[in-house]
Amino acid sequence: MTRKGPEGLLISPIRHGTVIDHITAGQALNVLRILGITGTTSEEVSVATNVASGRVGKKDIVKIENRELRKEEVDRIALIAPDATINIIREYAVVEKKGVEHPRELLGVVRCPNPGCITNTAEPARSRFIVVRNGLRCHYCDWLISKEIAEHIL
Amino acid sequence: MRHIISVRDLRRDEIDRLLDRAAEIEARHFDPHLLSGRILGLFFFEPSTRTRMSFESAMARLGGVSLNMGSVEASSVAKGETLADTIRVVSGYVDAIVLRHPKEGAARLAAEFASVPVINAGDGAGQHPSQTLLDLYTIRKSMPLDGLRVGLLGDLRYGRTTHSLAIALSLYGAEIAAIAPKGLELPSGIIHELNGSGTPVTEHTAVEEVIDDLDVLYVTRIQRERFPDTASYLDVASSYRITPDLVLRARPHLIVLHPLPRLDEIDPGVDALPNAKYFEQAHHGVSVRMAMLSEVMT
Numbered sequence: 001m002t003r004k005g006p007e008g009l010l011i012s013p014i015r016h017g018t019v020i021d022h023i024t025a026g027q028a029l030n031v032l033r034i035l036g037i038t039g040t041t042s043e044e045v046s047v048a049t050n051v052a053s054g055r056v057g058k059k060d061i062v063k064i065e066n067r068e069l070r071k072e073e074v075d076r077i078a079l080i081a082p083d084a085t086i087n088i089i090r091e092y093a094v095v096e097k098k099g100v101e102h103p104r105e106l107l108g109v110v111r112c113p114n115p116g117c118i119t120n121t122a123e124p125a126r127s128r129f130i131v132v133r134n135g136l137r138c139h140y141c142d143w144l145i146s147k148e149i150a151e152h153i154l
Numbered sequence: 155m156r157h158i159i160s161v162r163d164l165r166r167d168e169i170d171r172l173l174d175r176a177a178e179i180e181a182r183h184f185d186p187h188l189l190s191g192r193i194l195g196l197f198f199f200e201p202s203t204r205t206r207m208s209f210e211s212a213m214a215r216l217g218g219v220s221l222n223m224g225s226v227e228a229s230s231v232a233k234g235e236t237l238a239d240t241i242r243v244v245s246g247y248v249d250a251i252v253l254r255h256p257k258e259g260a261a262r263l264a265a266e267f268a269s270v271p272v273i274n275a276g277d278g279a280g281q282h283p284s285q286t287l288l289d290l291y292t293i294r295k296s297m298p299l300d301g302l303r304v305g306l307l308g309d310l311r312y313g314r315t316t317h318s319l320a321i322a323l324s325l326y327g328a329e330i331a332a333i334a335p336k337g338l339e340l341p342s343g344i345i346h347e348l349n350g351s352g353t354p355v356t357e358h359t360a361v362e363e364v365i366d367d368l369d370v371l372y373v374t375r376i377q378r379e380r381f382p383d384t385a386s387y388l389d390v391a392s393s394y395r396i397t398p399d400l401v402l403r404a405r406p407h408l409i410v411l412h413p414l415p416r417l418d419e420i421d422p423g424v425d426a427l428p429n430a431k432y433f434e435q436a437h438h439g440v441s442v443r444m445a446m447l448s449e450v451m452t
């Protein structure tokens with residue numbers, strides 16, 4: 001999987017920037033949201049969705065010109081696209097390729113959906129979630145987020 | 155320094171040690187001056203007279219003194235002080251803190267800011283480990299905790315005492331029968347968690363379906379406000395009422411528990427049966443809390 005397959009034909013190569021490949025099909029727009037990319041920001045972005053892929057069936061791909069991702073951004077992407085790979089591109093070549101990491105704890109990444117949770121008050125409590133088998137558990141109130149995780153990302 | 159915040163933090167051997175200590179205390183094998191000269195701070199941001207009195211009684215029996223925050227209205231909280239600041243300040247006044255607070259996770263937050271041990275005496279709809287420990291203690295008085303078939307009955311969706319108890323029992327190889335009306339079933343997240351730790355869960359809408367198989371029946375309140383109107387509430391409440399006839403059909407060693415106060419969930423006719431353990435359960439509160447105080451304060 002080091003050489004690009006047919007998707008290279010779907011969206012043009014980029015010179016400098018990041019290609020996020022093997023995104024869970026249907027999650028590309030959530031990835032853009034996590035990265036703060038909207039219609040009004042200036043990045044040059046290409047998106048391909050539901051691309052055939054031997055490895056995960058269907059996948060999405062996002063290419064962003066002139067941008068490398070910060071760790072917190074990669075942690076957020078890991079939540080909604082656990083199989084994603086991050087390719088750093090310089091002069092049209094992949095200079096670094098890595099999978100997303102799956103941290104055991106997420107600090108300040110997800111808002112607790114429980115309105116009664118102490119983290120949703122004026123208290124100095126930063127959101128903290130433990131990654132468990134079937135989702136994310138709030139360190140403070142034990143609330144379990146098992147689906148639609150993207151909606152709770154800060 | 156250790157805190158007691160949630161049953162999820164406790165290993166089986168730690169629970170066993172607390173229950174063993176409570177048993178020694180109940181048998182009057184304890185030093186009545188163990189905590190002499192020590193001060194316990196009771197911070198109840200919502201009223202729970204019985205839990206508070208039970209901790210005060212436990213502290214007094216161990217020779218210590220309790221300080222009470224008093225009403226929230228008269229305190230700095232009314233001026234908008236955060237819990238974190240309150241806890242930082244009062245950590246200098248007392249040797250341990252018992253906290254009851256309406257927000258879930260408040261006790262865990264308090265433990266981060268406290269310089270003395272914190273015991274969670276209930277945070278909102280969240281954890282209340284002293285209740286769970288006394289539930290386990292009461293069961294253990296009647297039978298060994300291993301491999302029990304336990305029925306949880308009532309509002310299992312919002313009733314988090316049942317969640318904590320089920321999670322604690324999963325350390326002892328229990329099987330759980332979740333008996334609840336439509337709409338108040340045990341949340342799927344809890345069922346997954348229990349299954350993940352090897353605890354089978356079966357779901358039922360009528361207690362008659364399972365009562366013959368149970369060792370323990372844990373009854374909780376079904377609250378009126380969960381239903382659209384009084385008629386539908388009464389309809390459900392009456393079909394979940396525990397009667398003497400029902401208990402007499404069960405295994406002879408079945409015990410019936412309830413965290414109290416009860417309303418109509420258990421027919422007063424059950425009280426006289428040897429299976430009824432809910433008043434005994436309430437009496438064990440002081441011994442169990444004495445064990446908790448001696449654990450964190452010595």
Ligand SMILES: [Zn+2]
Binds near residue numbers: 118139141
């Ligand atoms: Zn929470």
